[in-house]
Amino acid sequence: MKLYTFFRSSAAFRVRIALNVKGLQYESVPKHFARNEHRAADYLELNPQGLIPALAIDGVVLAQSLAIIEYLNDRHPEPPLLPADPLDRARVRSMALAIACEIHPLNNLRVLNYLRSELKQDDEGVGTWYRHWVSEGFRGLEQQAREFSAAGSYCFGDALSLADVLLVPQMFNARRFKTDLTPFPTLVGISTHLESLPAFAAARPEVQPDAQ
Numbered sequence: 001m002k003l004y005t006f007f008r009s010s011a012a013f014r015v016r017i018a019l020n021v022k023g024l025q026y027e028s029v030p031k032h033f034a035r036n037e038h039r040a041a042d043y044l045e046l047n048p049q050g051l052i053p054a055l056a057i058d059g060v061v062l063a064q065s066l067a068i069i070e071y072l073n074d075r076h077p078e079p080p081l082l083p084a085d086p087l088d089r090a091r092v093r094s095m096a097l098a099i100a101c102e103i104h105p106l107n108n109l110r111v112l113n114y115l116r117s118e119l120k121q122d123d124e125g126v127g128t129w130y131r132h133w134v135s136e137g138f139r140g141l142e143q144q145a146r147e148f149s150a151a152g153s154y155c156f157g158d159a160l161s162l163a164d165v166l167l168v169p170q171m172f173n174a175r176r177f178k179t180d181l182t183p184f185p186t187l188v189g190i191s192t193h194l195e196s197l198p199a200f201a202a203a204r205p206e207v208q209p210d211a212q
Helices: 010-021 041-046 065-075 086-107 109-117 123-148 162-176 185-195
Strands: 002-005 027-030 054-057 060-063
Touching (some): 002 010, 010 162, 060 065, 109 123, 123 162
Parallel strands (some): 002 027
16 A cells, blocks of 8 residues: 655545554655645656545555545444444534535645735735634534534544544644634544544654655
8 A cells, every 4th residue: 555645734644544543554655745746747647636645555546535534444444434323424424524625625735825826915814814714614513523522532422433534634734823722622622632542643744754
């Protein structure tokens, strides 16, 4: 297995967590954003989307973090990242997609670079944009976590799920951009617990081979 990754990519961070949770060994193949290595011809042959991450597995290359994680969960069902009950599965996916579809796309590197280069925003303007959309997304997620978390250790129930895998990278970025997390005590508590788990700690950006 080869994971095409970048240490600070939150989408790659998610996949690293999932691989660790499943106890799967993989080779890390860094693609540096600043050098546009993810847009090089050899990488585009593997992943025409030209995005990070991609996972070479079972003779194919998969793109998009949620597709990769769900494939890993299907192939290696223990420990499960989605509940058995259909309604519970939908609720967990709802929480995960609130991050993957509502927060992350507005704040990924391409968007932030566009704000700087085309819309002439300075660091303060970009930071204001970032914090606004994180807070907007976390507001609803905080309410869901309060409703569905059993004891404040996981986003849903009393077991690790896909929602947790997505929460920690987004929380890492929220802190990096100095987001006020005071309104989200449930999410902060859950993330603090998750960050103490070995599978999450080993996936952190600063401990990756390509960390700078």
